[in-house]
Amino acid sequence: MNYLSSSNxxxxxxxxxCLALSYILTNIFWLRVMAVIALFLEIIYFHYSGxxxxxxxxxxxxxxxxxxxxxxxxxxxxxxxxxxxxxxxxLRAALxxxxxxxxxxxxxAASWKDCAPGDVLMT
Numbered sequence: 001m002n003y004l005s006s007s008n009x010x011x012x013x014x015x016x017x018c019l020a021l022s023y024i025l026t027n028i029f030w031l032r033v034m035a036v037i038a039l040f041l042e043i044i045y046f047h048y049s050g051x052x053x054x055x056x057x058x059x060x061x062x063x064x065x066x067x068x069x070x071x072x073x074x075x076x077x078x079x080x081x082x083x084x085x086x087x088x089x090x091l092r093a094a095l096x097x098x099x100x101x102x103x104x105x106x107x108x109a110a111s112w113k114d115c116a117p118g119d120v121l122m123t
Contacts, residue, residue: 012045016038018034028074036067083103091107
C-alpha cells in the first residue's frame with residue numbers, strides 16, 4: 001500500500017507533520033496556532049478515513065476550542081501591554097533581549113521609588 005496514494009493520506013501526513021512542528025516551537029502563540037492547524041487537518045483526515053471516528057473528531061474539536069481560547073487570551077494580553085514611548089529606547093537598551101510585551105509585564109509588576117543621588121539601590 002502506498003501511504004501517499006490518496007489525498008486523505010496526505011491530509012493525515014500533513015496534520016501530523018504540523019503537530020510535530022508545534023512540539024518544536026518555543027513561542028507559545030505559534031505553538032498553539034500550529035496545533036489548531038494540525039487538529040483541523042486531523043479532522044479532515046478522520047472524516048475521509050471512513051469508519052466511526054467521531055470520538056477522535058470530538059476530541060480534536062475540543063482541543064481546537066481550548067487552543068483558540070488560549071490564542072485569544074494571549075493576543076488580548078499582548079495588545080494591552082504597552083511600554084511608555086518616552087522611556088521605550090532606554091528600557092529596550094537596559095532590558096536587551098526582552099520584547100516589548102515582556103518589558104511591559106515587568107513594568108506592570110514593578111513599583112516606582114524615588115531615590116536621592118547616592119542612595120544604595122542594591123546590595
